[in-house]
Amino acid sequence: MEAKIFDRETILDLVVNFIPLGIILFFIGAFAVFAPWGFEPMASGLMFAIMVVMFLALAVLTYLSAKAIAGDEKRATVYAQGQAGLEGAEPIHGHDDAADTSAATDAEVDDTESTSE
Amino acid sequence: MEETPGLSDQYRKASPWPLFIALGVPISELGLLFDIFPVAVGGLLLFCGCVVGMLQEAGYIRMPWSGLAVSAGLLFLAGGGVLYINPQVGVDMTLRAYAILASGLILAMGAGAGRLFVPKSQFPA
Amino acid sequence: MDISAQISLTVLMGVFLVAVATWLTRVENWRSYSPVGGGAIVDRSGYVEEEKPAGIIRWLTTVDHKDIGILYGLYGITAFVVGGLMVTAMRIDLVTSESLLGTATYNGLLTSHGITMLFLFGTPIIAAFANYLIPLIIGADDMAFPRINAIAFWLLPPAALLIWAGFFAKPLGLFGPAQTAWTMYTPLSTGAAGGSADMVGGAGVDMMLLGLHLSGVATTIGAINFIATIFTQRGEKVTWANLDIFSWTVLTQSGLILFAFPLLGSALVMLLADRNFGTTFFLSDGGNMLWQHLFWFFGHPEVYVLVLPMMGIVSYVLPRFAGRQLFGFKFVVYSTLAIGVLSFGVWAHHMFATGMDPRLRTSFMAVSMAIAIPSAVKTFNWITTLWNGRIRLTTPMLFCIGFVSNFIIGGVTGVFLASIPVDLVLHDTYYVVGHFHYVVMGAIAFAGFAGIYYWFPLVTGRMYQASLGKAHFWLTMIGTNITFFAMILLGYGGMPRRYATYLPQFASLHQLATLGALIIFVGQLIWFWNMVSSWFEGKRVESADPWNLADDGVNTIEWQWFGTKLDTQLATDGGEADEVATDGGQVDADDASADADADPETNTE
Numbered sequence: 001m002e003a004k005i006f007d008r009e010t011i012l013d014l015v016v017n018f019i020p021l022g023i024i025l026f027f028i029g030a031f032a033v034f035a036p037w038g039f040e041p042m043a044s045g046l047m048f049a050i051m052v053v054m055f056l057a058l059a060v061l062t063y064l065s066a067k068a069i070a071g072d073e074k075r076a077t078v079y080a081q082g083q084a085g086l087e088g089a090e091p092i093h094g095h096d097d098a099a100d101t102s103a104a105t106d107a108e109v110d111d112t113e114s115t116s117e
Numbered sequence: 118m119e120e121t122p123g124l125s126d127q128y129r130k131a132s133p134w135p136l137f138i139a140l141g142v143p144i145s146e147l148g149l150l151f152d153i154f155p156v157a158v159g160g161l162l163l164f165c166g167c168v169v170g171m172l173q174e175a176g177y178i179r180m181p182w183s184g185l186a187v188s189a190g191l192l193f194l195a196g197g198g199v200l201y202i203n204p205q206v207g208v209d210m211t212l213r214a215y216a217i218l219a220s221g222l223i224l225a226m227g228a229g230a231g232r233l234f235v236p237k238s239q240f241p242a
Numbered sequence: 243m244d245i246s247a248q249i250s251l252t253v254l255m256g257v258f259l260v261a262v263a264t265w266l267t268r269v270e271n272w273r274s275y276s277p278v279g280g281g282a283i284v285d286r287s288g289y290v291e292e293e294k295p296a297g298i299i300r301w302l303t304t305v306d307h308k309d310i311g312i313l314y315g316l317y318g319i320t321a322f323v324v325g326g327l328m329v330t331a332m333r334i335d336l337v338t339s340e341s342l343l344g345t346a347t348y349n350g351l352l353t354s355h356g357i358t359m360l361f362l363f364g365t366p367i368i369a370a371f372a373n374y375l376i377p378l379i380i381g382a383d384d385m386a387f388p389r390i391n392a393i394a395f396w397l398l399p400p401a402a403l404l405i406w407a408g409f410f411a412k413p414l415g416l417f418g419p420a421q422t423a424w425t426m427y428t429p430l431s432t433g434a435a436g437g438s439a440d441m442v443g444g445a446g447v448d449m450m451l452l453g454l455h456l457s458g459v460a461t462t463i464g465a466i467n468f469i470a471t472i473f474t475q476r477g478e479k480v481t482w483a484n485l486d487i488f489s490w491t492v493l494t495q496s497g498l499i500l501f502a503f504p505l506l507g508s509a510l511v512m513l514l515a516d517r518n519f520g521t522t523f524f525l526s527d528g529g530n531m532l533w534q535h536l537f538w539f540f541g542h543p544e545v546y547v548l549v550l551p552m553m554g555i556v557s558y559v560l561p562r563f564a565g566r567q568l569f570g571f572k573f574v575v576y577s578t579l580a581i582g583v584l585s586f587g588v589w590a591h592h593m594f595a596t597g598m599d600p601r602l603r604t605s606f607m608a609v610s611m612a613i614a615i616p617s618a619v620k621t622f623n624w625i626t627t628l629w630n631g632r633i634r635l636t637t638p639m640l641f642c643i644g645f646v647s648n649f650i651i652g653g654v655t656g657v658f659l660a661s662i663p664v665d666l667v668l669h670d671t672y673y674v675v676g677h678f679h680y681v682v683m684g685a686i687a688f689a690g691f692a693g694i695y696y697w698f699p700l701v702t703g704r705m706y707q708a709s710l711g712k713a714h715f716w717l718t719m720i721g722t723n724i725t726f727f728a729m730i731l732l733g734y735g736g737m738p739r740r741y742a743t744y745l746p747q748f749a750s751l752h753q754l755a756t757l758g759a760l761i762i763f764v765g766q767l768i769w770f771w772n773m774v775s776s777w778f779e780g781k782r783v784e785s786a787d788p789w790n791l792a793d794d795g796v797n798t799i800e801w802q803w804f805g806t807k808l809d810t811q812l813a814t815d816g817g818e819a820d821e822v823a824t825d826g827g828q829v830d831a832d833d834a835s836a837d838a839d840a841d842p843e844t845n846t847e
Contacts (some may be wrong), residue, residue, distance in 0.1 A: 013572040016619050017580045020612035027608030039599050047605040054587035054609050061583050062576060065482075069572065072481035080567045081486035082558065082798030084479040085381050090795070092567075130306040131246045132389050133269050137262055139396030142459070143404065146452055150518060151445075155248065159255035163262065171389055207520025222663065 010070040017062045024055045134171035137163055154216050161192065161220035180240050185228035192221030269299070305388035310395050311374030312701065315694075317398055318367035319773075322687075324406070325358035326766060333725075335760035336752050341742035348742035349421035350408060350435060350443070356424030357450070359682065360382035360544065361457045362402050362465045367690050368551045369394075369464055372492045374701065376468065378800040379486050381477020386470035390463055397460035404453030408446030418443050420450040423740060425541070426513065428524040428533040435525060448517060455510045458503045468492055486798075487568065490575050491554030494582040498543045498550075501586065506540035509533065534596060538589035546585040549681060552689035553620055556642050558798075559696045560624055563639035565632030565794040570623045577616030584613040594662050595669040603662055610660035617653055621646060632794060635713035641692035644719045648684025652677060655730060670740075673733020676726045682724045683762075691718070691769070698773075699788045700804050704780035710772040717765030724758030784808070 028051050035044070083089040145160025147153070169184035178184050196217035203210045294300045296307070304310060328351045335343045343351070369762055373391065377384055385391045403410075408419025420443035422431040443450070472493045476485070485493075513533070515521040524533050553574075561568040568574065587609040594603055624646050633639070655677040658664045668674060691714075698706050728751045737748045744752060786805025791797035 016573045016576050016616065019619075020580055020615045023612040023615065024608060027605070027611075031601075031604060031608075032303060035601075040601070043599040043601045046599075048602045050587055050605040052603075053606055054584055054612075057586075058580055058583045060344060060445075062581055065576065065579050068482040069575065070483070072483040076481045076483070077479070078481075079479070080796075081482050081571060082379055082800070083485040084481075084799070085477055086797065086799045086802055129294075130309075130384075130388070131300070131303040132305050132392065133266055133303045135305065135389050136302055136396045137266070138393050139460075140400065142397060143400040143452065143456055146456070147404075149770030150448060150452060150514065153251065154254045155252035159259055162259060166263075167266075170270070174270070175389065206515075208518065210519060 005067055005070045005074065010066055013070075014062060014066055015103075017058060021055060021058055021062075024051050024058075027051060028055070132171065134167045134174060138166040138171065141165075141167060148216065149213050152212055154212055154219075157213065157216035158220045158223070161217065162223060165189075165192070165220070165224055180231075180235060180237070182228045182231040182235075185224050185231070189221045189225035189228060192217050192224065196221060259379065263603070264608050269303070271468055302620070304383075307373050307377050307385045307388065307391065310391055311370050311372075313395055313702075314366050314370035314373055314398075317395070317402075318363050321358050321362035321366065321402060323766075323770070325355050325363055328355040328358065329761050333756040335742065337756050339744050339746055339752075343610070343742075343820075344443045345419060345742040346418065348425075349740075350723075351420035353420050353423050353450070353741060354406060354409070357405055357454065358402075360424065360548065361454060361461075362398070362405065364686060365457070365461050366398060366549045368492070368495070368548070369461075371488075371555060371693050371697070372468060372551065375697070376471065376489050376492060376802055377475070378803050379798070380472065380475065380480045380489055381799070382471055382475035384475075385467050386475055387467050391467050391800075393453065394460045394464040394467065397456050401453040401456035404449045404456065407449035407453070408443055411446065417445040422447060422449040422450075425450070425537060426533075427537075428516075428530050431513060431517075432524055433637070433805065435516050435520075448514065451514050454512075457509055458507045458510070462503045462507070465496035465503070468496040468501070472496075487557040487571065487574055487578075488551065488554040491550045491557075491578050494578050495547050495550045498547050498582055499586060500544035502540045502547065505536060506544075509536040509540070512536075526705055531593075531596065531598070534593050535590070538592045540811055541592065542589040543585045544741060545678075545681075546581055549685050550581065552645075552686045553578070555689045555693045556624065556645050556847045557620070559692050560642040560646075561627050561631075562696075562789060562791050562796050563636055563642070564627050565634070565796065566627065567796065568623065569626040569629075570619075573619055574623055577619045580616040581613060584609055588613055588660075591660055591665070594665045596801050607660060607662050611657070614653070614657050614660065617649075621650060621653070636695075636789070637708060637715055638692040638696035638708070640712070640715040640719075641688045641695065644715065645685050645688040646690065648680050648688060648719075648722060651727075652680030653678065668733055670738055671733035672729040672737045672739055675739045676729030676733055679726045679729065680722075688718070688722075691715075694773070697790075697800075698776070699783040700800060702777050702780070703783055703808070704776055705783055705788060706776040706780060707772050710768050714765050714769040714772065717761055721758045721761030721765060723762075724725070724761065725755045726758075728752075728755040728758065752772075793815055 028048065031047065031051075037043075075090040079086070079089055079091050139162050141162075141164025143160070145157055145164055148155070148157025148160050165185070165188040169178070169181045169188060172178050172184055173181050196214045199210055199217060200213035203214065287552070294304055294306060301309065301313065304313075331343065332348060332351050335341055335348055341348055373385070376382070406419070408417060412418045422442050426447075431447060433442070433444070433447060472485070472489055512523040516524050523529065557568055557574050588606055590598065590602065590606040591610045594606075624642075628643075633643065635643075655673070659668060659674065659677060695706060695711055698704075730749045732748055732755070735748060735751070737744060737751075786808055787797055787801055789801075791801070
């Protein structure tokens with residue numbers, strides 16, 4: 001189930017949050033290597049704690065929201081924003097930038113899933 | 118008059134309580150902060166009474182009396198708390214504590230009187 | 243206080259309480275349940291169909307999300323007018339290097355302008371959009387807790403009166419307005435307890451703190467309501483994958499409020515206790531740093547509390563007039579959530595100049611750099627949505643594009659401030675003022691205008707005057723850029739913020755900024771006239787799709803609700819509601835009751 005939710009499409013969507021995660025990770029590494037003010041348990045501990053807590057919190061929230069969004073995408077029909085429940089609205093699937101090229105069929109969802117594995 | 122239903126049964130999307138709950142908060146806060154006894158008591162009565170009224174309207178409680186008694190209990194706790202910390206701070210807060218206790222007392226008396234004297238048939242089952 | 247005053251106050255309070263109780267008894271009519279009223283059951287089932295009472299009682303007792311949304315909107319606009327007039331006075335004061343109004347008045351205006359715009363305009367105007375639209379868009383009947391919703395609104399008018407109390411009390415010779423600036427830094431704000439002997443407003447500061455606390459409570463319970471609504475009241479088809487971007491941003495915003503505002507409330511209570519109850523939270527060693535940490539742990543998320551839903555409005559409205567769906571919808575959703583989390587790890591970048599441990603500073607710099615990415619991603623998404631779109635430059639679209647443009651300047655100047663060495667040079671200069679005004683005026687207010695114009699037909703059933711809307715946009719856009727770009731230059735020159743006077747070398751740039759502010763002022767006059775006159779006498783909207791969105795397939799569900807409303811109105815009241823409405827708003831309570839079953843306002847489908 002997990003593997004199916006986190007297919008290539010979803011991972012691509014999540015890249016947007018991998019970048020800030022990467023930046024924080026970079027600074028954690030940089031400050032671990034270069035410490036111009038030396039190491040002192042209290043101050044340095046707080047310094048790393050702030051970055052690590054932010055990293056973990058963002059990672060966890062990204063994981064949970066991706067699970068909710070991508071999970072619902074697999075379970076139910078996907079509409080453009082504000083069009084769920086609208087009469088005569090045509091469902092799309094996947095994310096919007098792919099919507100122009102892909103027709104909304106379940107077969108395609110299966111395709112992307114199988115290629116990603 | 119007797120036959121007309123109350124506002125919140127008559128209209129689905131109206132309730133008279135929120136406005137007065139919202140008024141009760143600043144009135145009691147002002148009274149307690151600036152140490153004005155009657156304003157503090159009045160604000161607390163307004164706030165607690167209207168919260169209980171809204172609970173009853175929403176159907177969480179059938180009769181207001183137990184709600185009033187609970188809010189009186191909370192006020193007694195708060196007033197007692199203020200009396201307890203009073204010696205530890207640099208400003209005399211006795212009157213503020215008494216204001217909280219007094220409003221608790223009035224609510225408790227109201228709850229008791231209501232339970233004793235108002236027939237249950239006044240309220241829908 | 244002497245005895246006679248106490249007694250008269252007691253009598254006054256008693257009379258007030260009895261009046262309230264009497265009124266409540268009359269409107270609630272507790273006796274209605276008594277079995278004496280034989281036909282009551284039948285009557286009641288007949289009455290329950292009705293929505294709300296008529297006249298002023300309707301507005302005082304409403305728990306309907308649309309009515310509360312309108313109330314929030316009127317409240318926010320009133321605060322915007324007050325805050326705008328305050329800043330116009332301040333800008334005129336700054337025409338000369340000497341203060342015309344006097345420094346005390348200037349400081350009071352400065353404090354109230356900031357607090358009014360952030361807490362009394364920014365947050366409520368977002369709540370206005372969210373209250374009115376989110377239940378319609380996600381297919382909910384109403385908010386999850388309608389009465390709580392009404393409480394949250396009604397806490398705000400007393401909050402405003404308390405925050406402005408000093409201005410009303412000063413002419414009476416009682417006390418002046420607070421002069422603490424919106425950050426309320428200690429020891430300046432601790433008053434007599436802290437040794438500043440209340441040069442900054444005395445009781446006015448206490449009143450403002452109370453009002454601020456009240457508005458914080460209101461915002462928090464509103465946020466809880468939105469979270470509950472979006473989690474539990476969504477329609478069947480509205481899955482997480484279908485949830486629109488505006489609801490996503492409001493959900494994230496509500497999460498931020500839930501963690502940030504209770505902290506502000508606690509800090510304010512601690513400050514009040516220091517000032518009045520003899521505690522020493524902020525008086526002992528490190529108390530000043532403690533206040534700044536507490537304040538900014540709330541204060542920085544507050545920035546995102548204001549900007550996220552406005553980004554949501556732009557992400558929702560901009561694609562409508564670009565003729566295509568939002569590019570990378572899920573990028574915007576995930577980056578919104580990322581901003582929500584990271585905003586709690588950046589607060590000390592407001593405190594780089596306080597002399598805190600340099601190691602600690604670097605971690606806040608790191609997270610501040612990271613949070614720039616999700617905002618930038620959104621900007622690229624908006625620009626890419628415009629790319630090759632069928633762009634129609636309606637007034638809401640102009641404001642959306644203005645938002646993107648100003649947000650880029652506001653955002654990029656912010657990235658520089660996130661860097662410690664640059665911040666140490668520019669800290670507390672007009673550069674900072676220019677930066678955040680590009681965001682709050684250039685972006686947040688612009689998105690608000692976009693939303694107001696876009697949904698004006700939905701709420702009022704009438705169309706605004708397009709040419710006046712365009713004039714409003716161009717005046718606001720030009721004025722904003724003149725004013726705040728001049729401020730950025732002033733900051734580079736070293737002009738410190740918050741001062742009522744300045745050195746002669748800054749005169750020309752200050753005068754330029756004032757010119758820009760006056761241009762904005764004229765623009766808002768046009769806007770205000772446009773809104774008022776169009777609400778009462780604008781051309782009636784006859785189509786359910788006044789923006790012709792269906793042509794591009796970008797129509798959305800709230801307009802379908804509007805169509806249902808229009809249809810039922812036409813079918814039932816005909817022209818009659820028309821005349822009543824122009825007279826002053828006390829409309830259709832009677833008309834609606836005649837055909838309660840078909841009342842469009844209950845029908846969200």
